[in-house]
Amino acid sequence: MAGSFGSSGSSDDAHGSGKASSPRSRYRDQVRAEIKAAALEQIRAGGAPALSLNAVAKGLGLTGPALYKYFRGRDDLLTELICDGYDDAAAAMRAAADRAAGAPPRQRLHALATAFRAWATGAPHVYQLLAGTPSPGYQAPPETADRARAVLGPLLGVLGQGDCRGAALDLRAEMRCWLNGSPPVQQWVEGWAPDADAATALAGTVTAWARLHGVVGLEVQGLFGGMGHRPGTLLHAEMENLADALGLPAD
Amino acid sequence: MAGSFGSSGSSDDAHGSGKASSPRSRYRDQVRAEIKAAALEQIRAGGAPALSLNAVAKGLGLTGPALYKYFRGRDDLLTELICDGYDDAAAAMRAAADRAAGAPPRQRLHALATAFRAWATGAPHVYQLLAGTPSPGYQAPPETADRARAVLGPLLGVLGQGDCRGAALDLRAEMRCWLNGSPPVQQWVEGWAPDADAATALAGTVTAWARLHGVVGLEVQGLFGGMGHRPGTLLHAEMENLADALGLPAD
DNA sequence: CTCGTCGAGTTAGAGCCTCTAACGAACGCT
């Protein structure tokens, strides 16, 4: 339980030469992973603002400045944790999609939504980390956009089987413009939903994303606290309604 | 432009006696308002983590510790800004509701949604402030729940005119339990939607809240950046779909 | 096996921050 955040172990050394498994660099990678794990524990306990490099170092039995041999600074560490978070969420979504592979679309949508919520509520502060302003001048690096796409990918395959009606047609028209303007997005959609109309799949996925974030974001930030309902019920209703609006085949 | 955040000027002195307009306390209230305005400016520029009491004091021409005569600490100041933010949002919603008073429900729903989004995008960091973890150990005070209710109030009157179907019935059942369990919520709903079924109004409002937060939250956090669509289109489609699902009369 | 090199970890310190304590000085009230 509780979402194991494995480090993705990206060995992006500055000098980028080979020989990634020298004993020196293996030790380095291990310490990096330990730092990330300890930092994640702090974030899980008190949110992003509570992350202190000094405290992390002390927890690992060394002094503060030592961490700067492994990360360029606090923001660098946060960025890696954010990327790991996206990867973790993407893995959870992909696993859910695989588990529900043969099921009808509506059921697959519910499976994906449930997986998304389970991942987010398993580590609420990490979810907030992906979408907040953790540091005064923090700027999310551009690669996070790709990783966010990886999280939403499985939705494309399911929602591409629907069709837009009513006000969603306006949304689809904008999606079509976006697709025409940016080939990587087009490739992304075609990779996940090859047989569907790309703009339809995209419109449905963006809508689903907004609904997922709506329910899960409020839940994670504790704004449902004291309310007498289970967020799962709301999420189920939201997905059911989306499936209805897109005409997804019932079970 | 961009949403004047007037201080709500709550004169909650500790000794709570009368005589709120003595020259001393009027000066005090004015300085408090200046502090809050300067702090808000910092937050608008760099988000909640960028708020520094020292910098605020320097900006007002005095030293850091002087602010502790006016606020118990950083969290206290943040709490007041959060409350002011809620009040501001509630005022914007109420104004929109008044402007669209005679219109059909569907149109009123769009007016409220547009007002909500306009308020949030006018001060994105303030929106994030209301729903984030601004400080390591920060705990939102209980009165924020009442203020959040004030923001959503106008939605009750509109959505109480719909009726739940499908999966929303489960949600409505939970709402009914909640209503039975907490009289203040019941009073709140009846104050805004006296002629409607309270559980239906509540279910619709919670759903609308989640959808508003879904679209606006993603937009405010910049996650739509680089995407080729206008969030307003998505929001319109979401509200239109909600109106359809609840059977709100068309224009 | 030896020795130069490289890097991990240290201390020292600058410059922020929040927040407390103690002190002068201005102000309003009686």
Add this chain to the structure above:
DNA sequence: AGCGTTCGTTAGAGGCTCTAACTCGACGAG
């Protein structure tokens, strides 16, 4: 005019991020 309240100050404790300079042990080539 005197007195108490309150405002703003300085001094300082303790924390943070991050840099600079140093020590020392381990790795790797000969």
